[in-house]
Amino acid sequence: DADVTQTPRNRITKTGKRIMLECSQTKGHDRMYWYRQDPGLGLRLIYYSFDVKDINKGEISDGYSVSRQAQAKFSLSLESAIPNQTALYFCATTAGTSAYNEQFFGPGTRLTVL
Amino acid sequence: AQSVTQLDSQVPVFEEAPVELRCNYSSSVSVYLFWYVQYPNQGLQLLLKYLSGSTLVKGINGFEAEFNKSQTSFHLRKPSVHISDTAEYFCAVRNSGYSTLTFGKGTMLLVSP
Numbered sequence: 001d002a003d004v005t006q007t008p009r010n011r012i013t014k015t016g017k018r019i020m021l022e023c024s025q026t027k028g029h030d031r032m033y034w035y036r037q038d039p040g041l042g043l044r045l046i047y048y049s050f051d052v053k054d055i056n057k058g059e060i061s062d063g064y065s066v067s068r069q070a071q072a073k074f075s076l077s078l079e080s081a082i083p084n085q086t087a088l089y090f091c092a093t094t095a096g097t098s099a100y101n102e103q104f105f106g107p108g109t110r111l112t113v114l
Numbered sequence: 115a116q117s118v119t120q121l122d123s124q125v126p127v128f129e130e131a132p133v134e135l136r137c138n139y140s141s142s143v144s145v146y147l148f149w150y151v152q153y154p155n156q157g158l159q160l161l162l163k164y165l166s167g168s169t170l171v172k173g174i175n176g177f178e179a180e181f182n183k184s185q186t187s188f189h190l191r192k193p194s195v196h197i198s199d200t201a202e203y204f205c206a207v208r209n210s211g212y213s214t215l216t217f218g219k220g221t222m223l224l225v226s227p
Contacts (some may be wrong), residue, residue, distance in 0.1 A: 004157070033214070040123065042204060042219040043158075050213070058214070077116035090157055102148070103215060 003027045004106035006091050012112045013081050021076045021109050023091030030095065032074040033103065034058075034066060037088040046089075049074055081113040116141045116207045120218035127225055129197055135190040135221045137179075137205035146208035147188045148215065149179055153201045161203070162189060175199070200225045 004025045013019050018107040023032065031050050045058030047066040055066060063085060067075045078085055088110050092103040115199045127194045129135045139147060146165050150158040162173025168180040170186040188205060 031213075035217075040219060042120075043217040045214055048214060056213075092158075102160045102163065103158075105150075105159070107155075107157045 004091060004093055004104055006089075006106040006109050008109060009107065010110045012114065014114050015082055017081050019078045019081055019111070021089055021091075021111070023074045023076070024104060025072050025091075025106075026095045027093055027095070027103075027104060028071075029093035029104070030071060031093060032068070033092040033094075034064075034074070035090045035092065036085075037062070037090060037108075042092065046076065052101045078111075078113075081111075083113045086111060086113045116209050118205050118207050118216055118218035120170070120205055121164050122221050123219070124222045127195055127223065129225055129227050130191050130194050133191065133195050133199075133223065135205075135223065137190065137218060139186055139188060139205070141186075141207055142211045144174060145181075145183075147181065149173065149177070149180075149188075149190050150204045150217075151175075151201050152204065152220075158204065161190070162196040165201045168221045174215050181192075186216050187203060195223070195225050197221060197225050197227065 007022045033048040034046040037043050049068045052068045065077045090108050091106040094101045094103045119138045121136045148163045149161040150163050151160045162171045164171045164181045172178045177192050202220045202222050204220045206215040
């Protein structure tokens with residue numbers, strides 16, 4: 001079984017709809033991240049969380065919100081989706097503060113906003 | 115603030131040829147550098163990382179990278195590529211406080227027979 005799972009894997013929605021992307025991990029890591037990937041732009045950080053009570057904005061948080069329901073679950077919400085939020089979204093996890101700790105990525109959610 | 119520049123958006127190469135993917139960084143603090151690979155329809159996975167010590171870092175699948183502080187570079191190399199190396203490659207730098215990564219825009223490696 002995958003260590004970092006994302007649901008749904010694909011989603012098509014309409015402008016103005018609220019949508020939630022979910023991430024779960026079984027690695028026991030305390031830190032979780034949400035990124036979006038756009039062609040030619042690489043990965044950009046949306047939000048990150050160091051534990052259930054610690055949520056931080058990333059580079060491009062406008063139009064997004066997050067919820068850390070438990071150590072293992074980190075959800076990303078688009079309150080009112082717009083077409084330029086069409087992208088590939090990745091969740092990632094890492095353990096602790098050491099620079100030796102790599103980030104482990106989920107398989108991604110492809111979101112299309114019409 | 116840290117930043118990463120990947121100069122090539124695409125690198126086409128023939129199978130069994132050598133390849134170099136370029137990465138330059140800008141950082142005002144201690145540098146920790148990473149290369150990730152993304153195969154089609156998959157998430158990212160770590161190829162290799164430089165934290166300290168030897169400037170030549172070996173990773174998985176025969177890849178290696180060399181940290182060059184004077185040129186602020188961390189180029190990725192493989193002496194002989196395979197079709198299965200076709201993927202997108204991302205260079206990343208860890209930001210101060212070790213809390214987040216800044217990624218480059220990616221380089222698509224296209225290996226043809």
